[in-house]
Amino acid sequence: MSAHTIFDNAPIGSIVAWSDGTPQPPARFNKKLAAWQTSNSRGRLIRKQRARGVGNLSLSACFTLHEADHGAGGVIAIRIHRTFSLDSSLTFTIVERPAIGLVRVFDRAGDDAELVYLATHETDAREWLTRHGYPRAVLHEVTADEVGADIVEGRTAA
Structure with missing residues (x-):
């Protein structure tokens, strides 16, 4: 799938994989493997941003994936996010859609909102x-309309 397809069809909270199409190098080549993983990985879709202008600068539409957290003892020291513009040459795949009934916690309302937690239910x-x-968090439940649209329209769910 293209970046446009992910932007248009993947619901926030989906697990999305990306790839440049190159084969994975053997594990013994640490540097090559690390470089390969930059262009071949997966993450949770946490944000979609439409094209926007800032002064004389025009920013294209993009989406952000949360790839990993690094830390120890329950404290997150580094959070890895990857942002892709819609003109990315990588290939994307929706690995998993959020289940119906899960509750997405956004940091704020509006188009710039970012998913900060995916809860099993509203109490959670x-x-x-x-x-x-x-303090400005907004809760949105994943609905059947949103996740089930692909099945109704005859597309595959993944």
């Missing part, structure tokens, strides 16, 4: 919010 989401300070 509200309990998570008491421990993580997001």
Whole structure:
């Protein structure tokens, strides 16, 4: 799939994989493998941003994937996010869509909102919010209309 397809069809909270089409090098080649993983990995779709202008600068539409968290003892020290513009030459695949009934916790309302947590139900989401300070957080439940649209329209779910 193209980046446009992901932007148009993948619901926020989906697991999306990306690839440049090159074969994975053997594990013994640490540097080659690390470089390959930059262009071949997966992450959770946390944000979609439409094209926008900032002064004289025009920014194209893009989406952001949360690839990984690094830390120790329950403390996240580094969070890895990857942002892709819609003109990316990589190939994307929707690996998993969020299940119906899950609750997405966004850091704020509006088009610039970013997914910060995917809860199993509303009580879980509200309990998570008491421990993580997001005073403008917004909750949205994953609906059958959103996830099931591909089946109704005759497309494959993945």
